[in-house]
Amino acid sequence: MPTVDKLSATRPSWRHWVQDRFAAALLTMLRPLPYDRRIRTIGWLGANLIGPIAGMRARIRTNLEYVMPGLPESEVAHLCRQVPGNMARTMAEIFTGAEFLERARASTIEGTGMPILQAAHRDGRPVLLVTAHLGNYDAARGYLLAQGFNVAGFYMPMTNPAFNTRYVAAISRIGTPVFARGREGLTHMLRFLRRGGMVGMVVDHYMEHGELVDFMGKPARTALSAAELALKYNALLVPVYGIRNPDGVSFRVRIEDPVPHSDPQTMTAALNQSLEALVRTHMDQWMWSHRRWKNT
Template sequence: MPAKPRSRSGRLAAALTYGLFRATLAVFSLLPFRRRVAAFGWLMAHGLGRLAGYRARIMANLALVHPDMPLADRRALATQALDTMGRMVMENFCPAEFGRSLEGTPLEGPGLADLAEASAQGRPVLFVSAHFGNHEAPRHLLSQRGHRIGGIYRPFTNPRFDADYRRTIASLGGAVFPQGREGTVGFSRYLREGGLGILFYDVRDPRGEDIPFMGRPALTATSAAKLALKYDAALIPWFGIRKPDGHGFRCVLEAEIPHTDPTTMTRDLHRRLEARIAETPEQWFWVHRRWKPRKAQARQLR
């Protein structure tokens, strides 16, 4: 279950934050969907992103990974990345309209054949994705084709945001498993019974392995690969790649990751994401603290 603010002031702050967010959505809902998405992207890029500290974090990450990139280019990329993030937030908090906007969008890529083969064999399928473009776009298209995709998610500390997010996922028909021991057990059972699931691998895991990502060691969970090996699940990456118009998508199911060992498979996942970022770097969520070291390592660096 999501952690609730302990103090009265914490509960009040959570309620006020949620109320302000819902009021903002209500105002934006007066706009047609496409204009609403574009407007929230602009607001995130030119206001909210700076106030929330996201722009500073993106600039720090870009300086770490691309130290030779000119400052003007880093600033431009930060603005573009925040615009992408804002568009994604609005799309995902309006799931019905987002789903309708995707109707007619083709699913493409060799992973489609891998999915069909695994389904014919009764094997579970574990999709893996990253916070890139809009990672929910392929789920919408698969849902429209009759697939139900469950997943583990990290509960929000604000219980109101958490309830909203759970409703958004559930609206697509997939089972929802909160992060933690109970959720992991439930998700594992779901896969063992032949279900279709989704996990994300591009956020920092303090208990993960140091696996290179864009040339820097990054603490990364290998749980997706471990689950695929344990339950003989097809491990298929997907990407919802935003088109240059800011609204359309290419939804790609990549070829299944070969079963070897967890570290090798996760390195392959990193290479897949690195290739996508190299093509359109503004579509990845650079706001993640992706290269933050372990606490012990951080103390040694001081």
């Protein structure tokens, strides 16, 4: 059973309640549509309705001006539409469960890390699968679960407790166990890891007490915890991504070679470099609306 952070048990505000009910109503209203059309419709709504209402375009512009000040206005405008669209698609996919898993399981594989994961699974060696808000971060977990790997999810609870409860249920339908960031969730996650499990972690959050590590040419507060855990438990630290294909509904799962063990700062810098290379290649698939560089 998933470990649910205390945040999900708190009483939601009226704003949180409205946001949660709107998301539920939208997903319910579009459910009769065929899967591909449904995901594309929600992507269009994210790009043209939800993104502007939620103020995402202003945050996307601010981030792009900070790290890419010379980017042409046409490209900035394009990203202001496409980034919220990808985010809306991702949420819709996660909430569809079985239909999304069908696409995830059919993903093509790229990168050179798959044989290493297979060996770790066979030998019972712990693995930290490090990913980011690029494409759909749960596509890789869905694919690896379908291949028989013992993969858990480690997630950061959302600030909306009403939606968080719904979200935890959705990611649990993709696969269990899932553990919430926090004392209780961390305890269960470490027990799972020590037994030779694989744990998926999304590591491109801004972390207030993180170290300043370069990302996209600018210092960004970044948690060193994934690298620290890899060193402490002799776990492989493997960058893994679910990259959205041009059709908008299928994926490529990229599994890279493990980051060599050295020290947490160096290993975390390597993780940021891995993600940066993909962000520059797939600019419209990364969550540019996130305040990644604040208070640096």
